[in-house]
Amino acid sequence: MEKVNLQGVKLFAPASIANISCGFDVLGLCLENIGDYMEIRRSEKAGIHIKSIIGQDLPLEAKKNVAGVAGLALLEAHNPQLGFEISIEKNIKPGSGIGSSAASAAGTVAGINYLLGNPFSPTELVPFAMEGERLACGSAHADNVAPALLGGFTLVRNTNPLDVCKLPTPLELAATVIHPKIEVKTSDARAVLKQRVSLEKAISQWANVGALVSSLYEEDYDLLSRSLVDEIVEPARSILIPHFVQLKSACKEAGALGSGISGSGPSVFAFSRGMNTAHKVAQAMHQVYEKTDIPFEIHVSPVKQSGVSFLEDIT
Amino acid sequence: MEKVNLQGVKLFAPASIANISCGFDVLGLCLENIGDYMEIRRSEKAGIHIKSIIGQDLPLEAKKNVAGVAGLALLEAHNPQLGFEISIEKNIKPGSGIGSSAASAAGTVAGINYLLGNPFSPTELVPFAMEGERLACGSAHADNVAPALLGGFTLVRNTNPLDVCKLPTPLELAATVIHPKIEVKTSDARAVLKQRVSLEKAISQWANVGALVSSLYEEDYDLLSRSLVDEIVEPARSILIPHFVQLKSACKEAGALGSGISGSGPSVFAFSRGMNTAHKVAQAMHQVYEKTDIPFEIHVSPVKQSGVSFLEDIT
Numbered sequence: 182m183e184k185v186n187l188q189g190v191k192l193f194a195p196a197s198i199a200n201i202s203c204g205f206d207v208l209g210l211c212l213e214n215i216g217d218y219m220e221i222r223r224s225e226k227a228g229i230h231i232k233s234i235i236g237q238d239l240p241l242e243a244k245k246n247v248a249g250v251a252g253l254a255l256l257e258a259h260n261p262q263l264g265f266e267i268s269i270e271k272n273i274k275p276g277s278g279i280g281s282s283a284a285s286a287a288g289t290v291a292g293i294n295y296l297l298g299n300p301f302s303p304t305e306l307v308p309f310a311m312e313g314e315r316l317a318c319g320s321a322h323a324d325n326v327a328p329a330l331l332g333g334f335t336l337v338r339n340t341n342p343l344d345v346c347k348l349p350t351p352l353e354l355a356a357t358v359i360h361p362k363i364e365v366k367t368s369d370a371r372a373v374l375k376q377r378v379s380l381e382k383a384i385s386q387w388a389n390v391g392a393l394v395s396s397l398y399e400e401d402y403d404l405l406s407r408s409l410v411d412e413i414v415e416p417a418r419s420i421l422i423p424h425f426v427q428l429k430s431a432c433k434e435a436g437a438l439g440s441g442i443s444g445s446g447p448s449v450f451a452f453s454r455g456m457n458t459a460h461k462v463a464q465a466m467h468q469v470y471e472k473t474d475i476p477f478e479i480h481v482s483p484v485k486q487s488g489v490s491f492l493e494d495i496t
Numbered sequence: 497m498e499k500v501n502l503q504g505v506k507l508f509a510p511a512s513i514a515n516i517s518c519g520f521d522v523l524g525l526c527l528e529n530i531g532d533y534m535e536i537r538r539s540e541k542a543g544i545h546i547k548s549i550i551g552q553d554l555p556l557e558a559k560k561n562v563a564g565v566a567g568l569a570l571l572e573a574h575n576p577q578l579g580f581e582i583s584i585e586k587n588i589k590p591g592s593g594i595g596s597s598a599a600s601a602a603g604t605v606a607g608i609n610y611l612l613g614n615p616f617s618p619t620e621l622v623p624f625a626m627e628g629e630r631l632a633c634g635s636a637h638a639d640n641v642a643p644a645l646l647g648g649f650t651l652v653r654n655t656n657p658l659d660v661c662k663l664p665t666p667l668e669l670a671a672t673v674i675h676p677k678i679e680v681k682t683s684d685a686r687a688v689l690k691q692r693v694s695l696e697k698a699i700s701q702w703a704n705v706g707a708l709v710s711s712l713y714e715e716d717y718d719l720l721s722r723s724l725v726d727e728i729v730e731p732a733r734s735i736l737i738p739h740f741v742q743l744k745s746a747c748k749e750a751g752a753l754g755s756g757i758s759g760s761g762p763s764v765f766a767f768s769r770g771m772n773t774a775h776k777v778a779q780a781m782h783q784v785y786e787k788t789d790i791p792f793e794i795h796v797s798p799v800k801q802s803g804v805s806f807l808e809d810i811t
Contacts, residue, residue, distance in 0.1 A: 339700075394706045
């Protein structure tokens with residue numbers, strides 16, 4: 182039922198980690214402590230109108246903005262006569278590799294869906310948000326929008342037709358993410374990938390993906406740790422991230438279950454059992470990067486079990 | 497505690513399906529209705545002594561026999577002074593692709609372990625049984641011995657060091673297996689595999705493995721069906737199996753969830769929800785093969801939830 186008495190809604194659109202180790206292009210995860218704040222309000226004027234973006238210099242024209250494009254895709258499927266106004270407080274830096282565009286796209290479609298009385302399930306919202314990703318990076322991938330909308334761990338089995346599974350997430354799992362403030366061009370991140378891989382390594386990769394999924398159901402942190410391996414993409418892409426090898430070994434020494442490249446970088450994530458260890462891992466990452474002249478930010482966060490959160494109704 | 501009052505044990509050593517679709521080299525499954533009967537008895541004489549093999553012409557010399565080699569590996573690790581005598585009623589045809597050598601190896605080590613009072617867990621028995629596989633096919637793989645020992649679905653994450661997971665198995669899952677009585681040489685089955693595969697297909701494969709594992713936990717037969725896809729090995733190996741394409745489409749029409757090559761062939765398996773459908777699939781397979789001049793056998797079986805079964809103590 183449409184929430185006709187509501188003028189709008191304030192929400193939290195979470196950051197996310199995609200390309201989790203062996204689950205390149207497939208496994209993603211939603212973060213609790215990092216994300217954008219958004220306000221979605223009804224408008225008399227049909228279409229999507231980006232009212233303001235605080236914190237980043239991004240286009241306000243709806244068709245050039247990921248939130249705008251995602252919102253328009255939803256309206257196109259539901260009712261193009263409707264109009265919504267969007268304000269964004271952008272905390273996730275575009276290009277950081279933790280799903281900045283996905284958060285804007287997911288927040289927009291989740292917020293509009295909420296005001297419309299949830300005509301779409303979270304999974305049905307994924308394709309609309311993917312249109313935002315198509316604008317942001319040229320391909321309509323679901324790696325970040327799926328966890329941002331569904332929460333927890335997600336697996337994208339297929340994008341065409343879309344087939345997304347929500348996986349269980351062990352409650353103690355925590356993430357540490359370092360964002361080295363350098364630019365990794367998507368074109369470079371793609372160029373370093375070999376288009377053919379050895380069958381032997383591919384087998385090892387899918388064995389690890391299977392084991393990782395099992396570890397989530399079993400809450401088996403040891404198996405999760407053993408499965409967080411990527412012998413295919415990480416060796417190629419890590420050359421684009423300064424001090425990657427040192428970061429990885431520092432995380433391990435500090436007690437992390439495993440680590441890898443977040444999205445296509447430059448952020449690097451580590452998973453730990455419990456927030457205490459995740460904070461120790463943050464210190465270890467800090468020690469590696471403080472010796473360099475590269476500016477950086479570090480986030481520590483539990484896994485967010487649900488996707489976009491609604492904070493306040495606007496009446 | 498060692499079962500000192502027991503002279504021996506009669507047991508059932510199950511057949512198994514390895515290389516399950518996307519889970520090539522990784523996923524295996526234990527069958528309920530097909531297997532060998534074995535009798536393991538204590539002997540005064542140290543070592544393993546193959547007393548008789550009914551149904552197949554196989555070497556009786558322990559070091560040339562998979563059961564012998566597996567048993568000797570166990571004794572070597574436990575107590576080389578002990579001796580056991582083995583009789584085998586071989587129902588699984590060697591070279592059929594449903595784990596004939598694995599059944600002999602698994603049955604032997606499980607039986608000896610039972611008489612010794614289970615000093616080893618089923619998982620700890622896997623490496624001994626793998627030595628039998630090394631004799632049978634030149635590499636110590638766990639694809640069949642893991643399900644034959646642990647039961648249900650198993651995932652071999654790594655062989656060195658060995659890392660095997662038992663996965664849950666939906667109770668209604670049933671298998672139909674057709675064994676076309678032709679020889680597929682292991683060397684041919686290996687030769688047709690390309691040593692490099694496209695990254696795109698590899699990603700699709702590990703997405704399917706992840707989804708397949710999830711489907712087992714969720715008892716989601718639809719997701720299981722969508723995940724039973726192998727775009728890498730099956731297209732290459734299926735050329736060695738006559739009428740494979742017709743078999744596959746006949747299985748699907750008869751209601752199977754999916755189908756693929758069992759082990760390295762020539763057997764072809766199909767999974768169904770429920771034994772009724774599995775029998776319909778058997779009829780469909782029969783119709784495809786009765787038109788050919790290739791002799792064949794068809795088995796229909798539930799998934800066996802546990803591995804080797806102990807049938808009778810010999811006092």
